[in-house]
Amino acid sequence: MAKKATLGGKPPQTGKNVSHSHRRTSHQWLVNMQERSLYSATLGTFVxxxxxxxxxxxxxxxxxxxxxxxxxxxxxxxxxxxxxxxxIGQRQAAAANA
Structure with a gap:
């Protein structure tokens, strides 16, 4: 799993797990990363x-x-x-000029 998100820039969170006896241990919660194909209407393809x-x-x-x-x-x-x-910006600018 990634340490930091490529979009949004969300870093992992850190904190302490606290047991019943109040013993504290360090813990890191990683970002919920998902592998997805998203459609770009400008490019006309899935990314x-x-x-x-x-x-x-x-x-x-x-x-x-x-x-x-x-x-x-x-x-x-x-x-x-x-x-x-x-x-995407170049393609949209070219489409606007055409």
Missing amino acids: RLSLPSCVLRTIDHVGGLDIYLLTCPPDQLERPVRQLQKL
């Missing part, structure tokens, strides 16, 4: 991404992968997703 479930809900809420990626700041995205964002 396979590993995303946390909170980002999947956000993509569904805003209306699709293309809209979500274009509204995300590029500095919060990993390199492959940033390249996908750039490609």
